[in-house]
Amino acid sequence: METRSVLRATASVRAFAARSVDDGVVYDILDDARFAPSGGNRQPWRVALVKDRVIRRGLADAMKPVWNEYVALAQTGRTPFAVVDGAPPLTTEPADVPFPLIDDIESVPVVLAIAADLSRIATMDADLPRPTISGGGSIYPFCWSILLAARDRGLGGVMTTFSIRAERTTGPLLGLPAGHALAATIFLGHVDRHLTKLRRNPVEGFATIDRFDGKPLSSGAQQPSRVD
């Protein structure tokens, strides 16, 4: 596929056609994704292709309460689990909300658990008085490359992070090695029809000149992008 259309039209897919995906295809997807960038090129990723029904069910059972909690928190209008100005914790048990991707996890063609070896990540913001963010930069480009490589083969998928919140359960279930963190669970499969119209904010809404409180960067501006 042409790069621009892949960038602009790779949607999250959470429902798949009832067709299996060969392990060889998953191998080839990972063989492309391994070229993703990572800090110091340390490639901290580990991948488990989860085929076992019992492990899948265990993952789903651990992820479902996180989804229910997410939905209940989202109803407050604030971002669930945000460390700054996020939704306040729930005071009551959240209701069960159907989510076929998790509820029918046994029928999802491909389930990938992605982990990161923390000893291979230089966490540049580890000492700052705020939660760290930089370490994720060494694993999420790899996750995104998996989705792009899948898209190139006509597959769709979604990166999910429910399993991280439940890592105390999902980690042992997956044999997560010491010193590693779960980063995502990626679901992949064939898609009958690809959604290509994505809702995203315009550049003017997030890009400014010189400083984050500067003038918006506008479309078609004739100024050079640097001053010599």
Ligand SMILES: Cc1cc2nc3c(=O)[nH]c(=O)nc-3n(C[C@H](O)[C@H](O)[C@H](O)COP(=O)(O)O)c2cc1C
């Ligand atoms: C870091 C990250 C975490 C995500 N976690 C979840 C998740 O736990 N569950 C889920 O259904 N989707 C998850 N997503 C997918 C987002 O919901 C999706 O990218 C976003 O809603 C845009 O959807 P679209 O590309 O179909 O427009 C995640 C995406 C990213 C990049």
